[in-house]
Amino acid sequence: MLYSVTNLLRTQENIPLAPLTTFQVGGPARYFVEAHSEYEVSEAVAFAFARKLPLFVLGGGSNLVIADSGWAGLVLKVAMSGVEFEGDLQKMVFHASAGENWDDFVALAVSKNCCGIECLSGIPGTVGGTPVQNVGAYGQEVSETITRVVALEIATGQRVELKNADCGFSYRSSFFNSTRRDQYIVLEVSYLLHRNGEPRIEYADLKKFFAGRQGKPSLQQVRDAVRSIRQSKAMLLVQGDEDCRSAGSFFKNPLVSAAEADRIQALAETRAPGITMPRYPAAAGQVKLAAAWLVEQSGFNKGYSLGPVGISRKHTLAIVNRGGATAKDIVALKEQIEKKVFDIWGVSLQPEPVFVGF
Numbered sequence: 001m002l003y004s005v006t007n008l009l010r011t012q013e014n015i016p017l018a019p020l021t022t023f024q025v026g027g028p029a030r031y032f033v034e035a036h037s038e039y040e041v042s043e044a045v046a047f048a049f050a051r052k053l054p055l056f057v058l059g060g061g062s063n064l065v066i067a068d069s070g071w072a073g074l075v076l077k078v079a080m081s082g083v084e085f086e087g088d089l090q091k092m093v094f095h096a097s098a099g100e101n102w103d104d105f106v107a108l109a110v111s112k113n114c115c116g117i118e119c120l121s122g123i124p125g126t127v128g129g130t131p132v133q134n135v136g137a138y139g140q141e142v143s144e145t146i147t148r149v150v151a152l153e154i155a156t157g158q159r160v161e162l163k164n165a166d167c168g169f170s171y172r173s174s175f176f177n178s179t180r181r182d183q184y185i186v187l188e189v190s191y192l193l194h195r196n197g198e199p200r201i202e203y204a205d206l207k208k209f210f211a212g213r214q215g216k217p218s219l220q221q222v223r224d225a226v227r228s229i230r231q232s233k234a235m236l237l238v239q240g241d242e243d244c245r246s247a248g249s250f251f252k253n254p255l256v257s258a259a260e261a262d263r264i265q266a267l268a269e270t271r272a273p274g275i276t277m278p279r280y281p282a283a284a285g286q287v288k289l290a291a292a293w294l295v296e297q298s299g300f301n302k303g304y305s306l307g308p309v310g311i312s313r314k315h316t317l318a319i320v321n322r323g324g325a326t327a328k329d330i331v332a333l334k335e336q337i338e339k340k341v342f343d344i345w346g347v348s349l350q351p352e353p354v355f356v357g358f
């Protein structure tokens, strides 16, 4: 037997999951446990194995759509905390436990004057969630700084150390959410950051924010700017702002060939002469399209509603729960948008959040 079961684990039954997610939808977990140590993580896996229960690993619940029927197995909430760091005057490596709040961790790095993740300020969720979809925003991705992911390989019970190249990072993807999906529990992530380095100000919104200001902004000023821009788009969790009752951007920006991008641009011009479709160079000669533009050009504007769900009043790419919504309502709007975008533009949008229990 790979795992041993003891009676020490404090499992709970029929725990509502909606309050544990930023969307605030979804049914209960048949069994639920919060793990505060690696030992408790192993115990929880043993519990699931012994009862042949499907296991779902929960971080901060900020990238999830949980089914109205909930999860029939065990939900394991990763709650290990602690950050250690080592380094010299130039470089610092931060080893952060998976259950640490991501934005608190960014704040800590910035307070130590270490750059490399400042543009990822204000993203909700946990440290452990960041390698899963290679979290990115405002010109940075965690794959640029992650040096090591310590994880529990569920099938073998082995604690493994994965290097950056092992994780298969690409745009909003890693092997944790693709080829090796549901096979690992992230326990700790190490990030290599640079002391006293220059903050990255490459993204258009950030450049605009600092345009005309004297001198170079500090790391802290860049962090504050990112949080302020995010707040204006309801991409920062702010109490009382119902536009952030979401999972952030609902669709990934499509990656297409240059020829496909030209086709869509030509189509756009037949619909609105002179219009320019946003397009950005991406890896391997591909072109990244703006999902928000496609959604808008398909007739879905900010504030659009479909029953208790809708599109954020501040961001076209965020589907929001306006209060009392179900997962079924979210899926109905998702499908309506996907169909219209495909019918008009021939582009299949891919959702960014993880669908649980469907």
Ligand SMILES: Cc1cc2nc3c(=O)[nH]c(=O)nc-3n(C[C@H](O)[C@H](O)[C@H](O)COP(=O)(O)OP(=O)(O)OC[C@H]3O[C@@H](n4cnc5c(N)ncnc54)[C@H](O)[C@@H]3O)c2cc1C
Residues within 6 Å of the ligand: 022, 056, 057, 058, 059, 060, 061, 062, 063, 064, 078, 098, 123, 124, 125, 126, 127, 128, 129, 130, 132, 133, 134, 135, 136, 137, 184, 185, 186, 187, 234, 235, 236, 237, 244, 246, 247, 248, 249, 354
């Ligand atoms: C307002 C808002 C703004 C957002 N902005 C951005 C953004 O700018 N950029 C961006 O990339 N994302 C963004 N997101 C999405 C989300 O915050 C990130 O994807 C975040 O990293 C998810 O982490 P989490 O801990 O909440 O994971 P969860 O939502 O709990 O889980 C997401 C997935 O990761 C898995 N997972 C979580 N923790 C672990 C672990 N320890 N081990 C193994 N698997 C695990 C889960 O099983 C699930 O498959 C936003 C979300 C919201 C609500």
